[in-house]
Structure formats: structure tokens, C-alpha cells
Amino acid sequence: MTECLPVTATRPTRAEISRSAMRHNLGAIRALVGPAVEVLAVVKADAYGHGLVEAARVFADAGAAWLGVALPEEGVVLRESGIELPILCLGGFWRAQEGIVVEHRLTPAISRLDQIERLETEARRLGTPATAHIKIDTGMGRLGLALADVGPALELLGRSPNVLCDGLMTHLSSCDSPALEAFTNGQIEAFDSTAESFERAGVALRWRHLAPSAGLHAYPSGRGNLVRPGALLYGLKGDILSPGRADLPDLDVWPAMRFVSRIEHLKTVPAYTPLGYGCTFRTTRESRIATFPAGYADGLRRVLSNRGEVGVRGVRAPIVGRVSMDLTIVDVTDVGEVELGDEVVIVGPGGPSAEEFAAVAGSISYEVTCGVSARVPRVYVD
Numbered sequence: 001m002t003e004c005l006p007v008t009a010t011r012p013t014r015a016e017i018s019r020s021a022m023r024h025n026l027g028a029i030r031a032l033v034g035p036a037v038e039v040l041a042v043v044k045a046d047a048y049g050h051g052l053v054e055a056a057r058v059f060a061d062a063g064a065a066w067l068g069v070a071l072p073e074e075g076v077v078l079r080e081s082g083i084e085l086p087i088l089c090l091g092g093f094w095r096a097q098e099g100i101v102v103e104h105r106l107t108p109a110i111s112r113l114d115q116i117e118r119l120e121t122e123a124r125r126l127g128t129p130a131t132a133h134i135k136i137d138t139g140m141g142r143l144g145l146a147l148a149d150v151g152p153a154l155e156l157l158g159r160s161p162n163v164l165c166d167g168l169m170t171h172l173s174s175c176d177s178p179a180l181e182a183f184t185n186g187q188i189e190a191f192d193s194t195a196e197s198f199e200r201a202g203v204a205l206r207w208r209h210l211a212p213s214a215g216l217h218a219y220p221s222g223r224g225n226l227v228r229p230g231a232l233l234y235g236l237k238g239d240i241l242s243p244g245r246a247d248l249p250d251l252d253v254w255p256a257m258r259f260v261s262r263i264e265h266l267k268t269v270p271a272y273t274p275l276g277y278g279c280t281f282r283t284t285r286e287s288r289i290a291t292f293p294a295g296y297a298d299g300l301r302r303v304l305s306n307r308g309e310v311g312v313r314g315v316r317a318p319i320v321g322r323v324s325m326d327l328t329i330v331d332v333t334d335v336g337e338v339e340l341g342d343e344v345v346i347v348g349p350g351g352p353s354a355e356e357f358a359a360v361a362g363s364i365s366y367e368v369t370c371g372v373s374a375r376v377p378r379v380y381v382d
Contacts (some may be wrong), residue, residue, distance in 0.1 A: 012262035015372050016348075020382045023062045023258040025233050028253055031061065033216060037223050040066035040088060040209065042230035043264050044074060048338040049299075049369035050234055051220055051378045053081045059233070060085050068228055072097050075106040088133060088167075090228075092143065098122040102130045109135040109169060111143040116156050116163060123162035133167030133207065136194050138187040140173040150194055154201045167207035168195050172222060176214035176240045184215075188222045216239045217251055236365040238355035257369050258348030258378070259299065262341050263312070265291040266332075275329055276321020281306050288333045289320070292344045296323045299372035300346055301361045308360050310344050311351025347372075 003031075030039055042048075047055035049323055055079050056067050065329055066086045069075045072094075075087045089108045093101050098118045101108050103126065110132045123130040134153060136143030145153055157165050167169040170191045174180035191210055198205055208224035216227040218241070235255035241248070266288065269275075273283045290312070296302040305322040310330055317330040332338045347353025347368060355366035361368070 010377060011293045012264075013292075013298055014259075014260060014377045015226070016258040016260060017047070017054070017378050017380050018254070018256045018258075018382070019054075019058050019380055021235055021254040022050070022055060022058045022233060023033040025235055025253040025256070026059055026062045026064060026071055028251055029216065029227070029229050029232060030090055032249065032251060033223055033227055035135070036225065038065035038226050038344075040064065040068045040226055040228045041233055042212075042228055043078075044068060044070035044090065044230070045370050046374075047069055048230060048234050048236070049364050049372045052077060053083075054380055055233075056081075056083050056085075066226065068230075072100045072104075072106055072108070076100060076104050079104045079106075092135075101124070102126050102128060104182070105131075107131045107133060109133050109143070110153075110165075111135050111137075111145060111281075113145075113149060113152060116153065116160055120160035120163050121213050129162050131162055131164045131166055133169050133199075133209075134165055135171075136191065137168050138170045138190040138194075139183065140171045142171075144170060147190065147194065150197055154198065154203065157203060158201075165198075166201055166205065167209065167226075168198055168205050169207075169209045172212065172219065174214040175211070175218055175222070184219060184222070189220065190357045191222075211236070217241055217273050218248060231366045234366070234369060236354055236369065238353065238365060240365075255348055255353065257354070257372070258350070259346040259369075259372055260348070260351075261292040261294040261344045261346065262340065263290045263332075263341065263344060266338065266340055272304070276305075277324065278322060280322055283320075283331075285333070288335075288338065290317070290327060290332045290338060290342075290344075291327055291329050293327055294346060294376075295324045295326045295328055296343075297373060298376050300328055301357075301363075301371065303361050304357075309352055310358070311347050312338060312342055312344055314350065316351075 041059035048050045068088045070091045092108045119130045135144040206224045209226035210222045211227045213229045213232040235253045275281045303325045308319045309316040315335045317332045320331045321329045354368040358365045
């Protein structure tokens with residue numbers, strides 16, 4: 001009789017997340033920006049695929065002053081998990097979410113005048129003050145008050161005693177592009193001028209922040225007193241830190257994710273054997289072929305079909321045939337003595353970096369980690 005696996009067993013595909021790497025990366029950023037600048041750790045999008053709650057706990061324990069989420073719903077999850085750090089909702093809030101924001105002590109980034117009004121009304125109704133950071137659009141073009149709306153916003157804040165504006169923010173859109181240095185410096189100048197307008201109007205700004213990961217590295221003048229790293233916290237730097245800037249210090253950050261699986265099937269096939277859907281690959285020699293249980297439903301992008309590589313026993317093995325939803329085939333002929341159960345490194349040490357994966361996929365490294373799907377368990381290691 002065939003022995004069945006216990007119901008608690010899972011297939012071997014998983015994302016190993018290093019807490020020590022995340023702690024180290026936050027420490028490296030804090031050392032770079034110095035003691036006068038605090039760090040808001042961005043944990044939106046499930047902490048770039050690394051796990052929202054666990055990453056937030058690591059950064060809170062390691063000295064982050066703030067946490068940043070995209071959505072109020074993400075902030076609620078953190079509050080319900082016992083996280084007490086200030087939480088900034090970078091995307092603001094949608095109509096009728098103001099109650100969630102105030103009730104859970106979330107700080108929204110305000111991009112429209114009506115959001116101030118809604119926040120004031122809800123704070124008055126609940127009998128508790130609300131905090132907000134005003135976001136201005138200095139060139140990103142997505143969210144934020146137009147510079148022409150700064151005056152009306154100051155007037156409205158003056159009539160909104162239940163809304164405490166303790167921060168001003170913008171977003172540097174092109175700080176990873178050396179060719180757009182003048183544009184970025186213009187954004188910084190526009191922000192500084194706006195901050196002076198707030199101060200003249202009597203709005204005491206506790207926090208001023210502009211810089212994401214690339215900005216905090218390349219533009220010290222754009223750090224304000226709070227920086228907002230995301231990708232760098234997870235060791236993703238190869239495609240965001242300004243290329244060609246030899247004057248910039250190196251930033252030693254470690255990849256925090258290893259996306260791995262294991263070989264579940266091995267066979268030797270003759271030359272000219274077709275492999276995978278559509279017979280898009282045919283062997284040119286007798287080949288040792290391995291299959292592992294991960295595919296595009298897990299985050300191994302279909303665009304890597306016949307193009308990508310994985311790591312097996314420290315050697316790169318090419319993906320052959322089309323990546324399937326749940327399974328992928330690789331040619332391990334040149335790897336050596338491969339066995340069933342051998343680890344396959346899809347992304348991370350021992351295989352392609354997230355940057356290498358992204359280069360083949362025509363993307364960026366943090367889309368790679370964000371794209372590791374929810375059905376892939378996160379396993380935390382130190």
C-alpha cells in the first residue's frame with residue numbers, strides 16, 4: 001500500500017526570508033543617513049513579498065521610527081497584530097475609509113483638499129484627533145496637491161482643529177536616473193520652498209520626507225529628517241542605486257529572500273526530444289532533464305521560458321520549454337550528479353539574483369519578489 005504524506009506536509013517550493021538580512025539592511029541605511037534622520041520602513045505589498053507582519057516586527061524591533069503601507073487595510077492588519085509604531089498610508093485613503101484611518105490611528109498621505117475635510121469630520125464624530133501628512137506633487141504626477149493648492153490647503157488646515165498636520169512629503173520620481181539630476185534637484189527645491197510656506201503659516205512640521213531608496217542614497221539634500229526605503233530593506237539594490245555615480249558610497253545590503261524548490265522528477269532523454277507545451281524546445285544531445293514543482297502561479301514568470309536559469313548544486317541550469325502554471329523543466333546535463341530532492345534556487349544566493357531574474361524578464365527586482373505568490377509559504381530564518 002502506498003504511504004500517503006501527512007496532511008501537514010507541503011511541497012518543497014517556498015520563500016526563505018532572512019530576518020537577519022532585513023535587520024542588517026535597516027542598520028546599513030541608518031548608518032548612511034546618520035542620527036539626525038529617521039527611517040520609515042516601507043512594508044507595503046506584503047513587504048515586497050517578504051511578509052507584511054513579520055517584516056514590520058523585524059523593522060520595529062531594529063529601530064525604525066515609522067512603517068509605511070500603501071492601503072489602510074494593510075495598516076489595520078498591522079494594528080491588529082499588535083504593531084504600535086506610527087503607520088503612514090502612502091496612498092492616502094479611499095472615500096468612506098476615513099473612519100478606518102482614524103479608528104486605527106493611521107496617518108494618511110493627503111493628496112486632495114476634500115480628504116482634509118473628510119478627516120476633520122470623522123475625527124470630530126469619533127472625538128479623537130487625526131494625524132496627516134500633506135503630500136505635494138513636485139513632478140511625479142501621480143498623487144499629491146498641486147503647488148497651486150498649497151494656499152487653500154493651509155487655510156483649510158487652519159479651520160480643521162481635529163486634524164494635526166505633522167508632516168510634509170513628496171516623492172522623487174527619477175532619483176535613480178543620473179541623466180535627470182537637474183529634474184530631481186528641482187523637485188527638492190520645490191519641496192523646500194513649500195515647507196517654508198507651511199512654517200510661515202504656523203504649521204509646525206515634525207516630519208519632512210522626500211526620498212525612497214535611490215533618493216536617500218544619491219541625494220543627501222533630499223533626505224529631510226525621514227527617509228522611506230523599501231527595496232533596499234530587502235537587499236534589492238542592483239537596479240535602483242544610481243549607476244555611473246562613482247562619488248556615491250557603496251551600500252552593503254543583503255538579499256533577504258531565497259525563492260527555492262526541489263527536483264521532483266529526473267530522466268535522461270535522447271537528442272531531438274521535444275519538451276513542454278508547444279514543443280518550443282528540443283534537445284540537441286542526450287540530456288538529463290529535471291522537473292521541479294514551481295511555475296508561473298508561484299511567481300516564476302512565464303517569460304523566462306527557454307530564457308531563464310536556476311541554480312542547482314551551485315551551477316546554473318537553463319529553463320527549457322515553456323514554464324507551466326505549476327511545474328518547470330530544466331536541463332541539468334552539465335550540473336553533475338543531480339539527484340531527486342536536490343534544491344533548486346529560483347531567486348537568491350545559490351542561483352540568479354532578483355536583479356538577474358528581472359533583467360531576463362524585462363522588469364525590476366522588486367516586481368520579482370512582489371510576484372512570489374501567496375501560495376508559496378514564507379519561512380523565516382536567522
